[in-house]
Amino acid sequence: MNYDHEHYHKPEKNRPWWKTPYGMAAIFFFVVAGYFLITEHGAHIGSNWIWLILLLCPLMHVFMHGGHNHTDDEEGK
Template sequence: MDQHHEHYHKPEKQKAWWRTPAGIVAIFFFGLIGYFLIAEHKAHLLGNWIWLILLLCPLLHIFMHGGHGGHGGHGHPGNSDGRDGE
């Protein structure tokens, strides 16, 4: 007896969250909030852009070093923490 039950094991097609009615409303409100945030704070942002760039440097440094384990272990094969067998 040869029975095929593949149709029971297929995952259901779910719509992406942004295509649901709640997702469309959320995207609309995020866009509206973003517009007013930029419109109301444009003078502050344009007047202090150099400080914003300088603030990005440490943030990028912190988040970009997460991928390779931080500063320890550079040039020490097999030892990821940088210590000498302590």
């Protein structure tokens, strides 16, 4: 029997979602929607900018922690 399990420990070469064609299309539509949101609702954004900054904090926290690769087996190393 072959007990070589080396292929289980190699990292997968998956592309991030934003590098896929669907991700690029989604980013394009988000940018276009953001542009129209800012141009049409500029007066509302100008008066409530502090709340938008506070909203960015949890969003950045959620999306920027994706690359940490936390696992439970780090304790033994």
